[in-house]
Every structure is written in C-alpha cells, then in structure tokens.
Amino acid sequence: MVNKYIGLAPLNNKLAAGLSAGFSMLISFFVFTKSFLDEHHPNFYEQHIETAVSTYYIAIHFITGFLTLYLSYEFCFWVFRKKWKTRKKHILAFFGTAGVAMFVCVFLSIIMFQFLPKDFIGQIAGIALKRGFVSAVIVFLSTWAISTFVRNQQTLVENQRLIAENIRNRHEALKNQLNPHFLFNSLNTLGGLICLEDEKAHQYLQNLSSTFRYTIQNKEITTLKDEMNFVECYAYLMKIRYGDNLKIQYAVNENYNYHHILPVSLQTLIENAIKHNVINDKRPLTINIETTENNTIKVSNAIQPKINAEAGEGIGLANLAERYQLLFKMDVVITKTDIFTVEIPLIKEYESRNN
Secondary structure, three states: OOOOOOOOOOOHHHHHHHHHHHHHHHHHHHHHHHHHHHHOOOOHHHHOOOOOOOOOHHHHHHHHHHHHHHHHHHHHHHHHOOOHHHHHHHHHHHHHHHHHHHHHHHEEEEEEEOOOOHHHHHHHHHHHHHHHHHHHHHHHHHHHHHHHHHHHHHHHHHHHHHHHHHHHHHHHHHHHHHHHHHHHHHHHHHHHHHHOOOHHHHHHHHHHHHHHHHHOOOOEEEEEEHHHHHHHHHHHHHHHHHHHHHEEEEEOHHHHOOOOEEOOOOOOHHHHHHHOOOOOOOOOOOEEEEEOOOOOEEEEOOOOOOOOOOOOOOHHHHHHHHHHHHOOOOOOOOOOOOOOEEEEEEEEEOOOOOO
C-alpha cells in the first residue's frame, strides 16, 4: 500500500486546545500582575466590581481568551491544512483568523459583562477588539512556526526514506539483472548468436552492456530520452529471446524527451508484463508505450495470464508508486480490465534534493 503524504496532521483540535489553554493562562497572568502593580492606573473594572481582581473576573478573562484562541486556532489550522498556494494560504489565514478572533472576543465579552452599565459596552467592545487582534497575531505566528517545523521534519524524514528506497531499488534492479536465470538466458542466447550470426551477437552484447551500465548508475531521476534508450536496449534483448512473439510498440512524442522520470520505471513495467503473461506462437504479446497529453507515459498490454505465474519481486508496482509519492507527491495510475495499463507522470521541472 502506498504511504500517502500526511500533510500537517499534527495541526489538530488537541493541539489547538493545548495552545489555547497555555496562552490564555500566560496572558491572564501578565494582565493581572500588571493590575496589582499599577497603582496609578487602576483596572477599568475596579469601579464596578467589589474586589479589584475578583475570582469572577479571572475566570471570565480566562474563558473568553481560551474560547477566542481555540476557535481561531481551529480556523487557522483548517486553512494551513489546505493544499493552496503559500501566499494565498497565509493571507487568508491571517485576515480570516483576525476576523474570527475579533468577532468571538467582542461577542463573548459583551455576553459575559452584560450586567455592566450600557455606557461601558462600547469601551468593552474596543478592548475586546484589541484583544482579538492580539490573539489573531499569536495564533497566526504560532501556527506558521509549527507548520514550518512540521514540514521541515517531514522533509528530513522523507529524504532519509527516499535515500534508503533508492539504494534498495538500485540493489534490487541490479540483483534482477544479475540473477542466475537472467544471466543464463542472456549468455545462452549470446552463445547461440556467436555460432550463427556474429554481427547480431555483437549487437546483442552491446545492448546487454548498456543495460547493465544503466542499471547501476547512481541517478535519482533521469530524462525520458535516456530511459527510452535503456528500454530499447532491454527490449532488444527480450525480442531476441522471444522473437516475433513479443512486440513493443512506441508512440512517444519527442516534446517529452527532456521531461523527467524515475530510472528503470518503464523497464519494470515491461519486465512485469513479460513475467506474468503467456508469450508463444498462438498468443503473442504486444506492449504499447505511449505519451499522453496529460504529461504522462502509458504502458499497456492485453492480459493473458500464465497458469503458474511467477511471484513478483524486485521494484514492483507498489514500490514504484510509493517512490512517486515520496519524491513528487504524484500518483501512478493503474487500470485493469482486459487491458492492463500503468500511467506514470512525466515531470517537466525537477530540482534535486541533493542541491
């Protein structure tokens, strides 16, 4: 199963509640510390409440702050989890959070202090607007900091995982090419050609050498042109083995030559098709490789399964799909009817993670 990118999963309601409680307590502490120390500027509410710092006022201040922050965090988290452009996301998050915070703070303050004379409602609303704006700034900045930290951590984890995957993939691809079965068939075919057709034997040896050379290269990504050159070398080896019973048809637009693709991905699909389908005089196999207008390349073949198909190993479709998710956050599309089709994204622009 492909491991989907989880995005900003830590931005959830538990984190919102924890941050809201922490900041509310901190703000309340500073507000009331100031009211104790500031003798020349008595607290606004002292004129209307018997005790300068009453238990009721402390509770109301904390509850109002907590609810304002919590609802603001929920909105801000929701915006940051969206897959929008960064600038649009940040603008909407800041102004939207400010609107939510100021509205909630004013509304709660008026409800909580409705017992006060009407002359003071306007002053309460003004104070609440300022508190709401300050709350919005706190929420936006803390959310931005947390999301940046989370994304950086995810990038580090994915980079390490991708490095490990690439090492394993290269090892598996090399192992597949060097396994005794492949070597036996290749050398046996080469031996037969040497006896009969020296020119064809020379061509076969060149393609075999190119196949090995490409397989062991240390590239994270390659161009479609280079991948197709490798595929043609591999296809030549297979066609020598299966003769006219195996056909590989190409419809690749040259405009995509310098788009990017993961190395050995097309060869993997051809290898799977050969491994899992009957290929003989009565049932020849045709594999189609074609680019599409959706910036993808599609590999398809009719399904004609073997009775005792080999168990799959090596890179495999699941591994290929996972690598595309890790590197590009894009899907490999697999369709299976009477035709088996795999559609791989072609990447127009790519910046290596090693840069």
